[in-house]
Amino acid sequence: MWRLNKVRHKAGRQGDSLEELRLKRRDHEKALRQARRDRQLVSRRLLLSEDEDQPDVFMDTAPGEQDVVCLFQKLKHSGPEREAQLKALSKALRDPSARLTFLKQENGMHLLVSLLTGSNAQWRLQAGRCLHELSLSAHTSVAAACLPATTYLLTYLSGQSTKFTELCLYTLGNLCPDSAVQDKLLAQGIIPALASCIENQRHNLAVVEAVGFTLSQLLQAKDAAEKIIPMVLASSLPSHLLSVLTPDPNFGLAPAIECAWCLHYLTCSIVDKRELLAHGALSQCSSLLVSLGDAIAVGNKEEGIELLVCPLLRCVGNLLASCPVGDLNTQVCDVHLVVALCALIQAYLQTRPALARESAWVLNNLTAHSSDFCSALLSFNLVPGLIQLLPFSQGINTLILRVLANVSHKKKFCVQLGQLGLLSALCATLKMTDQEMVTLSLDILFMLVSSTPQLAEEFERQGGLSLLEAIQYNSEGEMRRRATYLLEHHLLLL
């Protein structure tokens, strides 16, 4: 289900004001950033059910520990109210401390498991919901306590009730960051199970999304590269993931998003990407980027689309880094990719600069060793737009300048670059604080004037000589040497 439609204006499960929500988000963001720096970035996903549609309904009684204990006691006895009691229990288990209390009850988990595996389908479902609520806990003891249930959850992945399968998937996905759970699941064949699930249920996009989520959780494990990824590559999962990438217009972006993130985790973790390339990962991701970029360029910026664009960019970027140059044209059929990338940079520069930066990174990898893509930048008249991005720091301008350097490196394009105003842009970038910008600028200048004498003259006309002479007094020896070399070998001799 496309969460953003459901969740966007919902202020969490309790009523929060807008300001409270902003604060909450900011705090969360800070916590996530720190977690990422510690390499501990883990998220759990809540599966909303139908009766979640009233977030503004406050509980009459706050879910307290009392409730959990009471409910548990009642549940031990089978009766007509069991289902209602289970529902009440799952609501009660939203409270973090209630979860711990429940698990402290003797045979609490045992009861849930027996209900989960019993013959009453409703009880199974509700017991599953209780487990789901438990799985949201960040407390390490909770995941361990849920171990007995995991085998069954895994078994149910091949069941026929898609709603139940979805529930089990998210629950497993929430639990598997725990290493004990993960080891158990791997031993019990979760990878093949996920592969079968996505294959059998490929028309049920809600299940596909859930599989994607669970797989993405597994792929983020610390030692995924050794323990998990080889199995994944050996399975049919990569091709299924690729087949889901194009978003379904009715269902929404969510399944494609999950699968794209899985592909990203796969791509950046493995060194030998030939298998992925053989599956057509690069061509699919790049052609999807082309169509998304085209849509975004004309203003069709669907909300949340960047959640899909981001992992696609990363896949393409890293696959390009491993793709043999000779294969580039077959893998990336559409030269329009440069257009799409530039469109993405422009579209996201102000609102999501990090995404603009990632797009620039991909553009670098695309143009590094390919004359065709460099030529495309020129023939699609994208260079002036790139030049206008040179003031923007935080890594954007250095990557853009790198792209322009890639183009300058192919001597035949130098004249055109000169005509497009690159020289005067360099006169500005040579004065920037950022040493990398200055160095790259000198490099480009060298490539331009050494290949094309008229560009040397043009540079002089623009007052470049005094600029270089100033650089001869730069505190960095490297800079001085380069400026001197340029002056002595290419400029003052005219």
Next chain:
Amino acid sequence: METMQQPHVLRLTEGDVLIKSREEDCSRGGTHKLGHSECEEVNPFSFTPQLIHLHRDHELFEDGDIHRHMYLQDLYISEADDKPALSVSEFACHISGCSAHFSTLDEYEHHYNSLHRHVCCSCRRSLPSARLLDIHIQEWHDSLFTILAQSQDMYQCLVEGCGQKFRTSKHRKDHLIRIHTYPPDFRFDKSKKDKGTREMKKQLQKDTAMEVADDVCESEGVCEVMCDVVSDRPEQGESMEMHVSAEEAAPMAKCASTGEHADVSTAAHEPVFTSTKPVNPRSSYRVPTTVCFGHGSVRGFRGRRGRRK
């Protein structure tokens, strides 16, 4: 994202990044003119296009990861709600010893044109105009002038068009005060012997000392250092001739202190530039004999005539 004061430099650490570069011929020596001697120096340019691989935990991926996880936790931030600050690069005066920063190119140009042009090669003084620079060079660094001045009126009036000349700088000064109503402490008319004491104290920051090529300077004694001007520093009696002093002796802003930074490096090459140890006080930089600022109408550093043809 917070607004950043300094531009954020994205460096790709050697350990994090797998870089592959092609076997390109890096030694693009360029064309040499006929008759020009084979370059004594190695071509210092080493740019080659590089493929950049980023691993999962790379800092360039941080924002996207956070956004993804916020979405998973139902805390998605839409564009309408989020207004990140886009940073713009700053400019900096690169002249060794000058650590001025600017947010616009205009400011940079003004700084440079005001303080670093019309600079005497020999003693680093900056004069406000080409004419005053010429006069300065003549009176301070031209031994012929010194000789002639013993028997002729050599000291020109500073006012353009006046044309009068005087036997001593004192006479000229009197003329300037009486006739042209100049202030008695006009800053751009210091006589040579004034310069000694005060500026000795200014001789600082050896780490930016630029040793001047010897032939002219010896006779004048100590040469001041090119420094940063930022504040106006009218110290009385002090020549305002732009001894832009190196304030905090800050080495060129490295912009390197946030987060993971290192240099892009290829398998085969040394890093393009390394973040440096501070300039060795002993290793001073000689003014290149062959090049001087300014030729033709462009006035920059003057005093070193004769550039290599």
